[in-house]
Amino acid sequence: MDVIDQLLSAATPVDGVDADGSTVLHEAAYSGRADSVRHLLAHGADPGRRDTRFGGTPLGWCRHRRHETGPVNGHGYGEQLLAQRAPTGIPWPQNIVALSGGIVRHVVGRFMRIDHRDSPAEGPRDSSVTDGPAVRRVAELYAQGVERQEWLNKPGYKLEHGMAFVFGLVGARARPLQDLLHGVWLGHPLHPVITDIPVGAWTAALVLDTVDMIAPRPAGFRQAAQMSVGLGVVGGIGGALTGLTDWQHTHDDARRAGMLHGALNAVALSLYGLSWRDRRRGRHVRARITSTLGYGLTIASSYLGGRLVFRHRVGVDHVDGRLTPREFVPVLTETELAEDSPTAVDCSGVPVVLIRHEGRISAFGGQCPHLGAPMAEGWLHRDQFVCPWHGSRFDLQTGAATSGPATSPLSSFQTRLRDGQIEIRRIPPAQLATTGQTAITEGAQRHES
Numbered sequence: 001m002d003v004i005d006q007l008l009s010a011a012t013p014v015d016g017v018d019a020d021g022s023t024v025l026h027e028a029a030y031s032g033r034a035d036s037v038r039h040l041l042a043h044g045a046d047p048g049r050r051d052t053r054f055g056g057t058p059l060g061w062c063r064h065r066r067h068e069t070g071p072v073n074g075h076g077y078g079e080q081l082l083a084q085r086a087p088t089g090i091p092w093p094q095n096i097v098a099l100s101g102g103i104v105r106h107v108v109g110r111f112m113r114i115d116h117r118d119s120p121a122e123g124p125r126d127s128s129v130t131d132g133p134a135v136r137r138v139a140e141l142y143a144q145g146v147e148r149q150e151w152l153n154k155p156g157y158k159l160e161h162g163m164a165f166v167f168g169l170v171g172a173r174a175r176p177l178q179d180l181l182h183g184v185w186l187g188h189p190l191h192p193v194i195t196d197i198p199v200g201a202w203t204a205a206l207v208l209d210t211v212d213m214i215a216p217r218p219a220g221f222r223q224a225a226q227m228s229v230g231l232g233v234v235g236g237i238g239g240a241l242t243g244l245t246d247w248q249h250t251h252d253d254a255r256r257a258g259m260l261h262g263a264l265n266a267v268a269l270s271l272y273g274l275s276w277r278d279r280r281r282g283r284h285v286r287a288r289i290t291s292t293l294g295y296g297l298t299i300a301s302s303y304l305g306g307r308l309v310f311r312h313r314v315g316v317d318h319v320d321g322r323l324t325p326r327e328f329v330p331v332l333t334e335t336e337l338a339e340d341s342p343t344a345v346d347c348s349g350v351p352v353v354l355i356r357h358e359g360r361i362s363a364f365g366g367q368c369p370h371l372g373a374p375m376a377e378g379w380l381h382r383d384q385f386v387c388p389w390h391g392s393r394f395d396l397q398t399g400a401a402t403s404g405p406a407t408s409p410l411s412s413f414q415t416r417l418r419d420g421q422i423e424i425r426r427i428p429p430a431q432l433a434t435t436g437q438t439a440i441t442e443g444a445q446r447h448e449s
């Protein structure tokens, strides 16, 4: 109580709140400090004040803890004091609003599990959800909230197994089909290319609808909007197929974000499908409502799609982009490299894999461009180098991806033999693009001859 008196004499408000919106009276009641409760009430503390996190009054906090600890520890007396002072009747609308607010805050708090740690002893807090512009914080809360829903893992695995079953039905054509959908033939993931079609077409439809609503135009406007919606639906189906094919290899947070990304897109696609049908039947008001809803979902989903690429690096090239070493350096004695056995070496901090196949020595970067798997754990299959994680295959001559999910090539090095040593140097990507050359140079040829 001395502490309370000191704080009050220092002009600390008796109903000052902490980060959870609770007052010192809440804390005193929760701890069963009946003397402190009486003292605070005598100094005007509000017994009816609700904290902002759970929406509870000091009396509720006291009863909650009393339930746990029994009538001892002053909770019984504190409860009496608070029950006498607590407002007997909050008007029911306020009660309902306060209760609803408490429930919403509680549910949102559990959903987000927002990190409010401030103490250095507890480690750094996640400032992305507490600092910065409101737009960024809301976006971060949204994305993190999705990524933390671990209950999505189970349906995610079921979906993946379902996809494996469907691709299994296709038989020997499954791999070429998946390569087509991944974009191996394009040397770039196909999904982001295709998704531009629905986003662009549906944006055009939204603009046409809006202009027509503000000032009615000729019928051609509505037909153009209908065509844009239909084009977007076709592109959306392509986006769904390519996105699902790429998603099946993701993990953890990216996997969960990808699931919601796909689910939102599926709902948006359905809404646009309905909108297109309504437009054909002349129900333009309903068609515009459903397409506007679909557009909102598409934007929410697009944010997650961007996060998958820029935060989780799904679809980006994972190879080590360093251009070192620029000059030949020895990395292994020739006798240590066995035939058809990928061998990891470290070249000034750059992980490299050496392969001897049919007398020819190749050197590639140690990371798979798809998701960064350690290629030293891969193996050879029919003159191709296979990634150990998801089975991408790479040409042994050039490092180019011949089968997905990887769409980019392995980073490549030139090799030569000097005095029984295997030496390598990085091939600049521009040179690789023009010559496609990676393998043995003069030293090795001399050695072979």
Ligand code: FES
Pocket: 249, 368, 369, 370, 371, 372, 373, 387, 388, 389, 390, 391, 392, 404, 405, 406
């Ligand atoms: S990490 Fe996925 S194929 Fe290599």
